[in-house]
Amino acid sequence: MNRSLSGLLPGRSSQPGKRVLPGFALSLGISLFFISVVLILPVTGLIAHTAGMGWEQYWAVITDERVMASYKVTLWTAAVAAMINALVGVLLAWVLVRYEFPGKRIMDALVDLPFALPTAVAGITLAALFAQDGWYGQFFDMLGIKVSFTPLGIIIAMSFTSLPFVVRTVQPVLEDQAPEDEEAAVSLGATDWTVFRRILFPAIWPALMTGIGLSFCRSLGEFGAVIFIAGNMPYVSEITSLMIFVRLQEFDHAAASAIASVVLMASLVLLLGINLWQARYLRRLHGR
Amino acid sequence: MLQRKVMRAGDQPLVKWTLIALAFITTMLMLVIPLLLIFDMALSAGTGTYWDNLTNRYTVHAIGLTLLVAALTVPINLVFGVFLAWLVTRFEFPGRKALITLIDIPFAVSPVVAGLLYLLLYGSNGWLGSWLMNHDVQLMFSWPGIVMVTVFVTCPFVARELIPLMQQQGREEEEAGVVLGATGWQLFRRITLPNIQWALLYGVVLTNARAVGEFGAVSVVSGNIRGETNTLSLHVELLYQDYNVVGAFASASLLAGIALLTIVVKSFVEWRQARQHAALDELVDNS
Numbered sequence: 370m371n372r373s374l375s376g377l378l379p380g381r382s383s384q385p386g387k388r389v390l391p392g393f394a395l396s397l398g399i400s401l402f403f404i405s406v407v408l409i410l411p412v413t414g415l416i417a418h419t420a421g422m423g424w425e426q427y428w429a430v431i432t433d434e435r436v437m438a439s440y441k442v443t444l445w446t447a448a449v450a451a452m453i454n455a456l457v458g459v460l461l462a463w464v465l466v467r468y469e470f471p472g473k474r475i476m477d478a479l480v481d482l483p484f485a486l487p488t489a490v491a492g493i494t495l496a497a498l499f500a501q502d503g504w505y506g507q508f509f510d511m512l513g514i515k516v517s518f519t520p521l522g523i524i525i526a527m528s529f530t531s532l533p534f535v536v537r538t539v540q541p542v543l544e545d546q547a548p549e550d551e552e553a554a555v556s557l558g559a560t561d562w563t564v565f566r567r568i569l570f571p572a573i574w575p576a577l578m579t580g581i582g583l584s585f586c587r588s589l590g591e592f593g594a595v596i597f598i599a600g601n602m603p604y605v606s607e608i609t610s611l612m613i614f615v616r617l618q619e620f621d622h623a624a625a626s627a628i629a630s631v632v633l634m635a636s637l638v639l640l641l642g643i644n645l646w647q648a649r650y651l652r653r654l655h656g657r
Numbered sequence: 658m659l660q661r662k663v664m665r666a667g668d669q670p671l672v673k674w675t676l677i678a679l680a681f682i683t684t685m686l687m688l689v690i691p692l693l694l695i696f697d698m699a700l701s702a703g704t705g706t707y708w709d710n711l712t713n714r715y716t717v718h719a720i721g722l723t724l725l726v727a728a729l730t731v732p733i734n735l736v737f738g739v740f741l742a743w744l745v746t747r748f749e750f751p752g753r754k755a756l757i758t759l760i761d762i763p764f765a766v767s768p769v770v771a772g773l774l775y776l777l778l779y780g781s782n783g784w785l786g787s788w789l790m791n792h793d794v795q796l797m798f799s800w801p802g803i804v805m806v807t808v809f810v811t812c813p814f815v816a817r818e819l820i821p822l823m824q825q826q827g828r829e830e831e832e833a834g835v836v837l838g839a840t841g842w843q844l845f846r847r848i849t850l851p852n853i854q855w856a857l858l859y860g861v862v863l864t865n866a867r868a869v870g871e872f873g874a875v876s877v878v879s880g881n882i883r884g885e886t887n888t889l890s891l892h893v894e895l896l897y898q899d900y901n902v903v904g905a906f907a908s909a910s911l912l913a914g915i916a917l918l919t920i921v922v923k924s925f926v927e928w929r930q931a932r933q934h935a936a937l938d939e940l941v942d943n944s
Binding site: 483 | 665666667672673680684743756758759763765767768774808812840863866869876877889890891893902916
């Protein structure tokens with residue numbers, strides 16, 4: 370009884386070690402079971418398949434010329450897409466937080482469309498838009514720029530699917546930004562650009578980096594949206610996710626799992642990095 | 658509430674309207690026009706053809722399979738998400754942070770890799786798959802495999818929506834309930850659920866949207882058997898590659914409809930939460 374009453378005393382309820390609420394064993398059991406079976410167990414298959422290859426063979430598969438070309442194109446297109454999203458994301462977040470205008474709510478809601486739209490649908494839509502006689506493609510064609518079947522198409526698909534990340538990470542930080550510093554700066558005659566560079570940018574950049582990281586991570590793994598517009602030409606516009614698929618269709622499970630192990634490790638390292646980064650700046654924010 | 662009229666960065670009309678115009682053009686080009694194109698293409702051969710495309714035997718089968726996958730995936734991840742959120746927001750224990758990071762893995766992993774992981778384990782070459790094969794159980798290249806990878810890909814959504822909210826609400830209310838003698842189920846039903854219902858709804862809607870539309874992971878494990886293991890997303894791809902572009906966009910328009918519904922629900926949920934907040938603030942101000 371003493372233990373449960375301690376929960377009512379102000380300021381003590383979040384003391385570690387006191388478990389007042391029911392369901393600890395049950396929720397721990399269900400969560401651990403689920404995570405083991407759904408998330409961890411499948412990795413054993415990958416380990417078993419790659420362990421079966423010798424180191425030499427593993428190395429040969431993951432450094433194969435065509436695979437190397439796919440890493441290169443995936444990495445640089447994802448990086449460009451993340452940069453585009455940083456610019457567009459900050460613009461949209463800024464406009465949605467700072468201004469009132471008709472249609473604002475609809476714009477805010479539409480930002481989530483790329484997350485809600487299935488990637489295959491995004492893929493065929495972008496492919497149709499940028500086809501030579503498509504709504505956008507004809508203008509690019511007049512300018513002599515080829516989008517379909519080139520890395521440019523990959524960049525467009527990647528920036529579409531990961532557009533919401535930067536907006537949704539920067540938006541709450543901009544909302545919490547107290548006006549005093551800005552007012553002081555503006556009344557002292559600072560230009561908008563100075564205020565943005567000296568006051569706002571330092572405030573939003575940890576969130577911006579998180580958004581860029583998430584967007585980059587998502588773009589590296591994107592598949593459905595990319596394959597339709599990319600044309601998937603070896604050495605030119607073939608992404609690593611597709612490389613795995615190609616090896617699988619050749620029934621070369623070992624090679625597919627070797628390449629997948631590289632992709633998996635890269636994304637786990639990236640995820641860990643983003644999490645550590647977020648933890649660091651959250652700590653700084655709360656002064657803990 | 659009287660607002661002080663202050664000048665902040667970007668408040669000059671010229672700057673303001675230029676930025677709004679830029680944002681408007683971006684939204685049009687990147688989001689609105691692509692959305693319109695889907696419906697324009699789907700209807701480009703007339704409503705009759707559109708209807709025929711949707712009621713075609715293979716399309717109807719793909720719709721059925723997609724609904725089945727969603728109907729199995731959503732409840733599984735709903736239960737898991739609620740238990741996980743309860744666990745990490747209501748108790749302190751070693752490894753709590755690691756658990757929160759682990760649950761994000763499906764967001765970081767490429768869907769193709771996710772599908773491959775399952776194929777390597779449960780396929781005929783996998784250690785578990787070969788054992789299952791000997792007992793005449795085939796999970797890959799059939800609908801159970803599709804459900805399994807979809808559960809993997811969508812498992813973070815409910816938990817991700819609930820964790821920040823439940824963290825913020827704290828555990829005081831539930832602890833008071835325990836002191837007053839409530840059972841675990843009563844606590845959840847009477848205190849927790851009313852507090853989290855809107856976030857939970859949005860988590861479910863997101864899970865559903867992704868479950869219905871998953872492509873990469875599903876295409877690895879499905880085997881793309883027309884009329885058997887074709888989900889709506891895979892059907893879109895198959896038609897597109899058969900050069901039946903209008904048919905592909907007809908199926909795509911259904912998926913786009915679900916996506917639109919998802920963002921409408923999201924706006925509604927946010928509006929409800931904002932109203933709840935406002936009501937609470939008013940209550941505090943008046944007391």
